[in-house]
Amino acid sequence: MGLIGPGRVGGTLLDQLRAAQPRLARHLGLLLELRGVAASRRMWLDCDDPELNGRHGGAQIWRPTDLDAFLAHLRGTEGGPVMLIDCSASEAVAARYADWLAEGVHVVTPNKLAASGPLERWQAIARASAQGGGRLRYEATVCAGLPVVQTLRDLIDTGDELYTVEGMCSGTLAWLFNHFDGTRPFSSLLREAHALGYTEPDPRADLSGLDVARKLVILAREAGWPLSLEDVQVESLVPEALAALAPEAFMQQLEALDAPMAARLAQARAAGGVLRHVAHLDREGRASVKLAVLPASHTFAHARGTDNVVQFTTRRYCDNPLTVQGPGAGPEVTAAGVFADLLRIAEALEPRP
Amino acid sequence: MGLIGPGRVGGTLLDQLRAAQPRLARHLGLLLELRGVAASRRMWLDCDDPELNGRHGGAQIWRPTDLDAFLAHLRGTEGGPVMLIDCSASEAVAARYADWLAEGVHVVTPNKLAASGPLERWQAIARASAQGGGRLRYEATVCAGLPVVQTLRDLIDTGDELYTVEGMCSGTLAWLFNHFDGTRPFSSLLREAHALGYTEPDPRADLSGLDVARKLVILAREAGWPLSLEDVQVESLVPEALAALAPEAFMQQLEALDAPMAARLAQARAAGGVLRHVAHLDREGRASVKLAVLPASHTFAHARGTDNVVQFTTRRYCDNPLTVQGPGAGPEVTAAGVFADLLRIAEALEPRP
Known part of the structure; x- marks a missing residue:
């Protein structure tokens, strides 16, 4: 899992993830691993200081942001599922969803730019998801955490x-x-x-x-x-x-x-x-x-x-x-909407009969 | 997939499934196969008249109901995922959820008897689901199709x-x-x-x-x-x-x-x-x-x-x-609540990266 955009919503989401982690592991058997955080100019990868898992801010090592390198790091060598959480408000990030989904990367976002952007791009995103298997969820784009x-x-x-x-x-x-x-x-x-x-x-x-x-x-x-x-x-x-x-x-x-x-x-x-x-x-x-x-x-x-x-x-x-x-607004309920989306994808990735 | 209880809600669900099937196959790549319908006294299995897939009632062949034989038929020989939809209001059916879930069978129901029944039984059901991997969903037990x-x-x-x-x-x-x-x-x-x-x-x-x-x-x-x-x-x-x-x-x-x-x-x-x-x-x-x-x-x-x-x-x-x-009541919206649950499980069973 990697977070793009550790602003108000992204930062709140990190807090919520950290707080909920023990319960999720215990009750749902879910282990969500945060492998990196990318802001607009610099990014943190857990290989640089692994003991900080998720606790970005402050002491850790930052590199200049490079989303290709970011994704390559999330992928790692094991080939497990990869989820990108886009809490930026960036047009440049939204422009990459189609490629990521086509490569099987799951994307969760409260960013309205893709889903309400140019129709052709949106249709390409939907096709990429269908063909590549990456799931896209965006509940928090409409009324934050409300189930709309x-x-x-x-x-x-x-x-x-x-x-x-x-x-x-x-x-x-x-x-x-x-x-x-x-x-x-x-x-x-x-x-x-x-x-x-x-x-x-x-x-x-x-x-x-x-x-x-x-x-x-x-x-x-x-x-x-x-x-x-x-x-x-x-x-x-x-x-x-x-x-x-x-x-x-x-x-x-x-x-x-x-x-x-x-x-x-x-x-x-x-x-x-x-x-x-x-x-x-x-x-x-x-x-x-x-x-x-x-x-x-x-x-x-x-x-x-x-x-x-x-x-x-x-x-x-x-x-x-x-x-x-x-x-239907505010960092807490918006982050919770993103979190619920992320759980829905994670649950679907668990092995089941 | 097998339906137990083809009454008002169950019958409406069969109608909804039939109507939605083409769209689900086209848009979500989902193929939901109805392999049997069990009423309280008699049951229909698709091996008896396969061309009727889902169109129960009327001409087809019925056998006396035997839920073990019903489940064995749903399982078939291929070992794919099995989902039981309990639209009965039967205590005897609810009493079997724990066993089914422990065996990895998924259960979807609008029947309140399990989730609001004896606490110990409910806790055993939750444990069986966690251990056996069968998922249990029951959105329609509270306010039918409303997302509660x-x-x-x-x-x-x-x-x-x-x-x-x-x-x-x-x-x-x-x-x-x-x-x-x-x-x-x-x-x-x-x-x-x-x-x-x-x-x-x-x-x-x-x-x-x-x-x-x-x-x-x-x-x-x-x-x-x-x-x-x-x-x-x-x-x-x-x-x-x-x-x-x-x-x-x-x-x-x-x-x-x-x-x-x-x-x-x-x-x-x-x-x-x-x-x-x-x-x-x-x-x-x-x-x-x-x-x-x-x-x-x-x-x-x-x-x-x-x-x-x-x-x-x-x-x-x-x-x-x-x-x-x-x-929050009525066969159409109750069946739709069951249907949405069933889709959530089916989507999670699709192969994904």
């Missing part, structure tokens, strides 16, 4: 048919609109969310809706629909005048959001509804991410805090959808 | 710690209390639920709370807590005077429920809350199934129709729980 991707895959694999996906897939935007009741201007809530670490360092990354659109693309493809990012109608909440500003300048002009947002809230109330940031996908190929007015009785109107909600309406779940809800 | 058991298992396996489970795990009781608003007597709603097929043929099986208690036992054990059915405080909604009646007599005396239920509803309203049938489990070992008064803002107050809801509060999901919600 696997749930949809199970529905499809068992012959159900997806009709629609309705979601609130941004914890940040969910929090903002749960709290935006007119008592405080929108900019003040946004500043608070930023200070609490709920937003990206540049909140426009959240407000643009692009991250949510990527999640829709991933779910659509899981259902077998050839959706691309360009097919999603995304309403950005960033006023045009603020789109090109430097991050610091943007943070100083948040008040420009207040009037348009107050108007939207007034509209929603006049219609007797609430304002929520929602993602929608249906089998006619319509995909949208926007601020919508929902009836006050809607499930999304009752979600809490930064909760994500995803609802699948299918042939079998047609009267009421199958709903998954809960915190 | 696997979700909890992933939390625990990745090192999370379960604090509480809160659930509405009876679609029947959820429907009854969603609709019980005082405009109609409880007995009238119960008669309607019975006519709609939402209740068991004898509604006391739902009202007793025992089925929900079994689900709590299964989830507790999944978290590593040695709970037994006797440890669950179960409030039965069946008045003592009606408990011993024959089913027809019971159905004629449902009005005896009206006064006590109206009183409970009045109490709830006086407290400003709503009445819901809830299951509770916590790490202090407390487990209860009862009619509770909840604040009107509670998630359970907004559930729809016959929806089940399960909320896991854990170390990682401590502010807001991880919530799964949706229809």
